Amino acid sequence: MTIDPQIVKSLQAIVGRKHVLTSQEDLLCYSFDGTFAEFMPDLVVEPRSTEEVSAILQLAYAHEIPVIARGMGSGLAAGTVPFGGGIVVPLTRMNQILEIDRENMTATVEAGVITVDLQNAVEEHGLFYPPDPASIKHSTIGGNIACNAGGPRCLKYGVTGNYVMGVTVVLADGRVFSSGGKTIKNVTGYSFSELFTGSEGTLGIITEAVLRLISKPRFVRTAVAAFDRLGDASRAVNSILFTGIVPATLELMDETAIVCIEEAMHLGLPLDKEAILIIESDGFDEEGVKHEIKAIARICRDSGASDVQVARDEAGRDKLWRARRSVSPSLARRAPNKLGEDISVPRSQIPEAVRRIKEISQRYGLPIVVFGHAGDGNLHPNILFDKRDPEQWEKVQRIVGEIFATAVELGGTLSGEHGVGTLKLPYLESDVGRVSIEIQQAIKQALDPKGILNPGKALPLMEPSAHF
Numbered sequence: 001m002t003i004d005p006q007i008v009k010s011l012q013a014i015v016g017r018k019h020v021l022t023s024q025e026d027l028l029c030y031s032f033d034g035t036f037a038e039f040m041p042d043l044v045v046e047p048r049s050t051e052e053v054s055a056i057l058q059l060a061y062a063h064e065i066p067v068i069a070r071g072m073g074s075g076l077a078a079g080t081v082p083f084g085g086g087i088v089v090p091l092t093r094m095n096q097i098l099e100i101d102r103e104n105m106t107a108t109v110e111a112g113v114i115t116v117d118l119q120n121a122v123e124e125h126g127l128f129y130p131p132d133p134a135s136i137k138h139s140t141i142g143g144n145i146a147c148n149a150g151g152p153r154c155l156k157y158g159v160t161g162n163y164v165m166g167v168t169v170v171l172a173d174g175r176v177f178s179s180g181g182k183t184i185k186n187v188t189g190y191s192f193s194e195l196f197t198g199s200e201g202t203l204g205i206i207t208e209a210v211l212r213l214i215s216k217p218r219f220v221r222t223a224v225a226a227f228d229r230l231g232d233a234s235r236a237v238n239s240i241l242f243t244g245i246v247p248a249t250l251e252l253m254d255e256t257a258i259v260c261i262e263e264a265m266h267l268g269l270p271l272d273k274e275a276i277l278i279i280e281s282d283g284f285d286e287e288g289v290k291h292e293i294k295a296i297a298r299i300c301r302d303s304g305a306s307d308v309q310v311a312r313d314e315a316g317r318d319k320l321w322r323a324r325r326s327v328s329p330s331l332a333r334r335a336p337n338k339l340g341e342d343i344s345v346p347r348s349q350i351p352e353a354v355r356r357i358k359e360i361s362q363r364y365g366l367p368i369v370v371f372g373h374a375g376d377g378n379l380h381p382n383i384l385f386d387k388r389d390p391e392q393w394e395k396v397q398r399i400v401g402e403i404f405a406t407a408v409e410l411g412g413t414l415s416g417e418h419g420v421g422t423l424k425l426p427y428l429e430s431d432v433g434r435v436s437i438e439i440q441q442a443i444k445q446a447l448d449p450k451g452i453l454n455p456g457k458a459l460p461l462m463e464p465s466a467h468f
């Protein structure tokens with residue numbers, strides 16, 4: 001679509017000339033995210049305040065121009081790719097931490113704050129913001145809220161949504177409203193903070209958030225357990241949790257992941273094991289944490305681990321986390337491309353999910369590496385392939401469909417943390433059902449009747465016959 005030069009001028013008057021990007025080079029930078037998808041926006045407009053976001057949306061609403069909110073563009077569901085064009089609105093200039101309130105243990109932030117910057121800032125006050133997506137250095141709080149991002153620590157501490165106490169949102173027509181705040185208990189009216197969490201830019205643009213903080217745990221111990229059989233690793237996870245111990249993290253890597261990391265990093269990982277678990281225990285009492293990690297090590301051995309080691313010091317702990325963090329980059333040694341999925345299954349189904357994924361891998365002749373957050377059943381099957389080969393790319397599409405079907409059949413879901421975006425839309429109904437989609441469309445219709453906010457993302461466009 002072409003945007004009327006008069007509208008471009010009005011946008012320049014709102015944010016300043018240099019914050020309306022029109023050159024092909026600039027637009028290209030906002031045409032993609034962390035996936036393979038891309039589409040050029042017509043315009044990029046960079047606001048500095050909630051008022052500017054409101055003015056942009058008033059204009060876009062009046063002229064029915066699509067508006068796509070964007071954080072750092074690290075999304076893995078093509079949620080911020082502007083299919084169909086329109087105005088991309090990056091929130092990255094709105095990157096101020098407005099307040100760290102020690103007494104109420106909250107932070108009030110603008111949506112464009114980079115997640116790691118918030119974590120570092122609150123830790124200086126002895127506080128802790130636990131959500132820890134692996135993209136922590138290159139994703140924003142607004143993007144994390146919009147996708148309800150998770151990470152390894154979510155087993156014990158919960159996902160982003162568990163820390164959102166309030167949001168300021170600009171609606172499609174430019175109206176600004178705030179919901180929630182610093183009160184711990186608040187049941188006055190509908191819980192809009194929860195509605196906007198995970199809404200992937202389709203209901204409004206989040207410009208500020210009030211986030212819950214907790215005290216930073218003072219002691220940490222990390223262990224690694226190697227298993228000859230993946231089923232035993234899964235049994236160990238359930239046994240640990242059954243005792244009432246909730247480790248901070250319980251990360252699983254399958255044999256292909258182990259081999260890839262070892263080839264890349266030479267960390268001394270065992271190459272003949274079906275799975276390893278990296279388990280971390282944290283807390284405020286040093287003896288308690290030591291006791292907990294010892295109990296975890298014992299349970300792993302009792303469940304069939306052939307080797308369990310507890311890191312002796314920070315260097316040992318760092319080595320284990322380097323192994324976990326290097327899973328994704330190390331896969332690049334195996335194939336030019338990878339497509340990482342994000343299914344979530346009931347914990348008891350992890351071995352069956354991995355068995356079926358390996359069977360799919362064999363049938364299509366493409367390697368699939370499985371790693372993820374075993375404590376909460378969130379698995380990341382990564383398909384390795386060469387995108388230049390059309391036959392392989394076509395196989396990848398079919399594999400993705402089969403992985404999603406597997407997740408749903410096992411009582412799981414399409415996404416544990418990345419969201420639906422565009423890429424999972426064709427499979428959405430098979431997971432949530434028709435009525436759920438109709439309810440979501442009714443909410444969308446109420447908040448964005450002209451459908452200008454991130455159209456075609458997270459839920460299918462309304463069909464003329466759709467009703468509620």
Ligand SMILES: Cc1cc2nc3c(=O)[nH]c(=O)nc-3n(C[C@H](O)[C@H](O)[C@H](O)COP(=O)(O)OP(=O)(O)OC[C@H]3O[C@@H](n4cnc5c(N)ncnc54)[C@H](O)[C@@H]3O)c2cc1C
Pocket residue numbers: 033034068069070071072073074075076079080091111132133134135138139140141142143144145146147148149150151152200201202204205206207328417418454457
């Ligand atoms: C290497 C890598 C590792 C990753 N690891 C994890 C992980 O461990 N856990 C995890 O959950 N995700 C992970 N991700 C995915 C991604 O980082 C998250 O989804 C993240 O929350 C996206 O944040 P962003 O600021 O980059 O948002 P973007 O990618 O820019 O946008 C994502 C979606 O949010 C919407 N949006 C963005 N900002 C706003 C706003 N202010 N208001 C309304 N809507 C908005 C966009 O329209 C889009 O739909 C990873 C990605 C990469 C590339």
